[in-house]
Amino acid sequence: SKFDQTSFVLSAFAFGGITLGFGNIGSYGFFSLPVLGTLAIGLIAGIFFVFRQLRAETPFLDLRVLKTKEYAISVFGSIMLYLVLMGSAMLMPLYVQSILGKSATISGLVVLPGSLVSAFLSPVAGRIYDKVGIRLLTIFGGGSLVLSNIGMYFIHIHTGIWVAVVLNMLRCAATGCLLMPFVTWGNKNIPPQLTAHGTALLTSLRTVSGAIGTALFVGIMNSVAQNSTTLTGTSALLHGMNVSFLLMTIASGLLFATGLFLIRDQKPEAVWLEGAEEPLE
Secondary structure, three states, X not given: OOOOHHHHHHHHHHXXXXXXXXXXXXXXXXXXXXXXXXXXXXXXXXXXXXXXXXXXOOOOOOHHHHHOHXXXXXXXXXXXXXXXXXXXXXXXXHHHHHHOOOOHHHHHHHHHHHHXXXXXXXXXXXXXHHHHHHHHHHHHHHHHHHHHHHHHHOOOOOOOHHHHHXXXXXXXXXXXXXXXXXXXXXXXXXXXXXXXXXXXXXXXXXXXXXXXXXXXXXXXXXXXXXXXXXXXXXXXXXXXXXXXXXXXXXXXXXXXXXXXXXXXXXXXXXXXXXXXXXXXX
8 A cells, every 4th residue: 555645744744733722722713813724724634635535546534434424423422521521621720729718639539439430430431332233322321421511510619529539430430431332333333345444534533632632621720710890819710611511512412412312223234245335224
């Protein structure tokens, strides 16, 4: 196989430009050259990258996998999951240390139970998926994310720290149940010869989404705090965090709606034959 250097460079500018653009929001504000300029570079490079992949005989990254509805939904679900997961992973320590004034040790202990829940559920998520299917998992996971994030929106300065611990555990339980099942469900609905492309595309997009979530929600938190006219200090920072979690609630709601309206119960298992364009029921 020939390595497509042009596509490689375009992908670097596309993914890197978009990620860097969102990362600059916290430092420069949205309407600034470091943000809009790098986002424009990323979007333009992304457009050229897509056109090149669709016209190439042997694409660097075969985007035809997105024609499969189930795979496209799994990519969207993974993007929403990583957006919320990485955003909350950055905000939780900031809440404990910068707002509550606790030590780094306490911050680690606050997120530890959620990490343990995720570590416990990840190995058994496949079994759960086999028993209940991806639709129920998505509804449960999306609903749990909505509850955990909207709960953080209503947290105030006098709320017990244990509330954040419980909400974080609920959030980690949802992500632990959905991360790998989305990959499995999405890849099983595409032809075997496109599996490598499907895995690469899903992994790339969700990683970029996680990087965006990390920068975006922290940037929103700081921006809201700095532009607050009635609140100051930790109160303004807490308000910024509340707004960030409210936006995470909206992203989680999109995931919940996806499971409710777009994903249907599993049909009898389809088998792909090598070289076939459609699965054999």
